Amino acid sequence: MELFFILVLIVTMAYALGSGYPVAFALPGSAILTIALASLVGYFATGSVDAYFTHGGPGQWLSAGVTNFRGIYWEAERDTLIAIPLFVFMGIMLQRSKIAEDLLVTMAQLFGPIPGGLGISVVFVGALLAATTGIVGATVVAMGLISLPAMLRNRYSPALATGTIAASGTLGQIIPPSIVLIILADQLASAVDQASTTRQALYKASTGEISMPADFALTSTSAGEMFLGALVPGLLLVGLYMLFILGFALLKPHMAPTVPREGAYDRRFAWQVFITLVPPLALIFLVLGSIIMGIATVNQAGAIGAIGAMIMAGYRLRDGEKGAYTPAILAIIALLAVGVVVSFHAVNIKRITTSTDVLALVVALIAVSLLLIAIFWSGWRTMKIEDTLRGVMIETAKTTSLVFIILIGAAMLTAAFRAFGGEDLVREFLQSMPGGFWSQFVIVMLVIFILGFFLDFIEIAVVVVPIVAPILLADPSANVTAVWLGVMIGLNIQTSFLTPPFGFALFYLRGVAPATVRTIAMYKGVIAFIGLQLMALTIVGLNPALVNYLPNRVSLLSETAPPPKNPRLQVCMEEFAAEEYAENGDEIAAAIERARALDLSLLPEDLAEDLTESFDTAAEAIPQMEEILAAQRAIDDATYEYKPLHRQVRGIERDVRRLDARIEDLELVVVRSGPTGIYSAEQGENAKERIADLTAQKEELEAGIPPEWDEAAKQFKTLQQADQRARLAYRRTTDQAYEPVVEVLQVIRAGDALKALRNDIEALQEALDKDTAEEFVEKVSAVRSMVGDVPGAGDVRDPINEARKAMRSSTPDKETARTELANAMQALEREIAWREQASTELLPQLEVYNAAIRDTIGLRGLDRLPREQALYVAGCSSHHRDVSLSF
Structure with missing residues (x-):
């Protein structure tokens, strides 16, 4: 029956969406109707409203209380979501103030003489608008109104022109700051928690050990990390678009001709390019740069972007009038003053002791006052000129409300899907596929791509991701990061704006395109760009460092970087040390021998004794690293034959655990059946028969375990334990070798x-x-x-x-x-x-x-990783590491 109600849920949702019912009400409505139907059927058929729910049911939900319901299914106060209205405000303000229009016109004049220059300018401006507005509808409409007539007038192919505009408008979904990335980060944070629990249980079931090593654990993600991870893939997509247009123009120049500028490239034009291009770039730097450098959180960066957009709108709405740039100039002067003061002095009103402190505080107060004046001045202009501020606020409220209502509705839909056991069905289906993680991943990506033909990006992000992400993240064979998975899903979701029949970018463009442009031409035009998006998806999938490196780099170089003794960093740090020993081992060994010859009689006896022992211990580090390498080679040699056997047996054991869970549920039905139970005697007898069938299946599965498994697993575990012992010994050795050195240096100094x-x-x-x-x-x-x-x-x-x-x-x-x-x-x-x-x-x-020895033997004893080592570890940890043989 649970399967029946899952089908009812999906059919109801599909019918509601297909009939044009608002998404914000179709999702929760489908969940409420299906839950109500299942509860009524359960009550009249068995006397229990929870009878046809695999996980919980309305009776348990109501008894848990409202607080528990909100804590489990949706928490509206999650900080990640606060950034959404801020970035929406920034985007709409820039669009309403016609800054986007200025960018399009100026960049078209700048790139026009290049083959395909108008198309390249559209992509360039689309990337800039993506990093400032992120509103697909506004971007596509603006570029369609301004660029499309110019491209058609200059004999551009209608298919190329419309495809370029539609595809460039969707860049806001992957180039940060992006609403979809914020939503994905929010959804993946919950998915990581579920996947961590699953992986911990899998480790315990596979090894019998209660605690799982920290370096096997999953790490959550944040909107800031998602922004960092999506930056390079977004730029990759921009590059692919530009290369395609340039190549198309070179091969078929008559379909994408050059467009020389009518005027001269003089100082006036240079100033026009400067004043049009620099402010948006500065805003991008302030927003993304503040996140990348760790100065501001995503929410704070969103506030910076909203204020910056309002200041830019303040001068654009008064363009050509006297004093138009005064508020912006005041803001720039104020920011420069604050930057100078903070660079040379730590301003703290609670720690004023000298005249210098007073001077720094006064200058900072004056600068902040000027900034506030500039903000309020610009806000007054936007409020009075064409009632811009009010319109932007209303549109922001509408868009934000839509997103939040869909989030709540999707949470209800996902909860219903899980309650009927839908997540278990998806997990069983994916895990039954041959090929392991990557076949599961390809299927999920294919499903998301197909759903993009019919659903918007928000519905996919909040309905599909919570179901499939925990399954994919829990798999230790790929051991992918949440950031990588989120960016891959984001790239895939981006295609939903271009894929017919419900490609929203196509609808937006159709609404402003002239009647001479046929709809079929628009569909033809986006095919190539959909292909480019899939190409970018493949490139990023095969090169996870494109996503993972930048978040790792920023994390390891930040003020809050994890200490070198962090368990997650050890494998990569040991790889770095091994390379250093191979290249400079003789020099390190010579330095240790010279240290052994030092006269330590000047030191107190205890310090001299500890230091002497540390020199002897340091000499053991390089040979112990050789033991690690030898142990790793032994594992690598044994992996080829052991891995297929391990996968086969773990798959059987997984199926056995699944049968055990079903048997346990049926045993509960048997216990609760009868005259006084919630199940009938007939249901109890059926459950007993089903238990017998499942028990037979379980015995058949267990008989399929190869006889050589126990010995092979024991031997491989012995190799793993040898590797682990060698690594632990090396870590203890380096700690004991370096700590006395640090202590003696501190004491002498x-x-x-x-x-x-x-x-x-x-x-x-x-x-x-x-x-x-x-x-x-x-x-x-x-x-x-x-x-x-x-x-x-x-x-x-x-x-x-x-x-x-x-x-x-x-x-x-x-x-x-x-x-x-x-x-x-x-x-x-x-x-x-x-x-x-x-x-x-x-x-x-x-x-x-x-x-x-500091950067090799002493690396774990430092407060933080030096830059060279941090960059190495960032690159090393950016690749996925298969840890499935430890499970």
């Missing part, structure tokens, strides 16, 4: 800090005679803390602490305190003396040794 404390300790001796016991204790506590902050100053801190104890007792003992302070001064002089000698005789040699 702390000599000046100890000298600075001499006066403070001497002052304590005077305070002992002058101050009361309470006042002395307060002062000695402060000095004790300062000494405690100095590395290796324990011999000085201990007598100071004893002096404090002597004066804190019920009967303060000044003589003991005086003696301990004298001991502290003697210890201080000794510590200063040996540090001064070590600074001249030993420190330079230790620094040379540190430089030789």
Whole structure:
């Protein structure tokens, strides 16, 4: 029956959408009607409204309460979604203020003399508008009204002209900032949680171990990472469009002729290009640059974009009038002033101590005041001129409301689909396909592509993604990232605007195209661009680094970069170290031998002993890396024969677990059947028969496990354990080899800090005679803390602490305190003396040794990865790593 209600749900939704019923109501309406029907049938047939729901049911949902329902199915306050109205506002404001129109006209004049120049200019402007507006309808309409007549007038092929405009208008779906990327990030965040639970359960079922290694876990994604991941694929698509138009123009110049500019390329035209092109580029840099450099979150960047668009609209709406650019100039001056102040001084109103702090704060306040004046001034203009601001706000509210209503409706539809066991059916179907992950992935991409013929991008993103994404992300054989999967889906969804019969870009263009352009020509024109989109999809699919590298790079170079001991970074860090040892191993070994010959008698005994042991330990690092490489080669050699067997057995075990789950459900039916149960006696008997059939199927499956499996699995696990032991040993060795070096360097360099404390300790001796016991204790506590902050100053801190104890007792003992302070001064002089000698005789040699091993043996001991290593790790971790043999 559950399958029947899934079909009812899908048919109802398809009928509602096909009949033209609003999507925002078709999705939740289909879910509500189907749930109500299943509940009524269950109640009258079995007496339980939950009878025909595989997962939960209305009775359980209602008993869970509204709070639990909202927490599980949809959370309206998710921060990711706040960026949607901000970017929508930015796009509509730029479109209403005719900045998009200026771009099209100017770029057409600039690129016109190039073969296919008008088409290239449309793609270029489409990319710019995609990075500023992201509104497909507005972009296609604007370019259709302005560029299409010009292209037709200059004898461009109608198919090429319309195809170029329609395809360029869809770039806003993949080039950030993009609403679809924000929605995908939001949906994938939930999918990652589900996939992580599934992968953890799979690891436990396969290995019997409770905890899964951290480097096998999935990482979630954010809108900012999605923006970074989609940037290169978006530019790749732009490049493909331009190359196609250029090649088409060269092969058939009569269908895409050059269009020389009527005027001269003089200073006036150069200024026109500058004032038209630079502000949108500056806005793109502010929005995307602030995200990439970690200055702002996606929501904050959206606010920057909205304000920037309003300032740009402020001068464009007063174009040609005196003082049109005054607010924009004020804003630029204010931003430059803030940037200069922040670059040279940390402005904090709570930490004003010097006149410089006051000056920096005053300049910052003046700059912020000027920026606020520019914002309000521009806002006043947009409100008064043609009532632009009001129109933009209304359109923003409409668009945002539409998106949010569809999100809520899609969440209800997905919940109903899962409740009827639809997700389990999809999972079973995909996992039963031969070819593993990639066959599943191709099928999902094909389904999304076909759905694009009939559905809008939002419906696909919020209905299909929550169902298929957890299944694909949980698969350890591909181990894909959420960012890569999201960008691939985004590229695929983009085709939905071009594919007939419901290609929305075609509808938008048809509405503004002249009657001389036949609809069939428009359909012909987009075929090539659909092919280019699929080509870009294939390129990105085969080269995951195009998506993953930039988010990894930004993450590892940011101020909040993960520490080098992060488990996810270890494999790539060890690959880097192995390459360095292969290239510079002799130099590193020589540096270790020179360090072993150092005279450490200047150091305290404990430091000298630890440092000597660290030199011996460091010498073991390179041989241990050879053990890692040997263990990895052994695994690689065994993988060829073991992998097919592993896949076969794990597939059988997966099917067995599926049968066990069905048997468990049927056993529950048997228990609840009878006169007092919710199921009839007949249903109970049917369930028993079904259990017997499933048990027989299970035994048949288990009999299909090859007899050599246990021994092969045991041998391969032995190889994996050897590899893991070698890696853990190497990591312990490098930690033990580098930590003493860091400690000794810190201790020696702390000599000046100890000298600075001499006066403070001497002052304590005077305070002992002058101050009361309470006042002395307060002062000695402060000095004790300062000494405690100095590395290796324990011999000085201990007598100071004893002096404090002597004066804190019920009967303060000044003589003991005086003696301990004298001991502290003697210890201080000794510590200063040996540090001064070590600074001249030993420190330079230790620094040379540190430089030789810091980026290899000492890499895990650093606070953060150096730039070279961070870039290597970013590139290394950008490729998918098959970890399925560990499951």
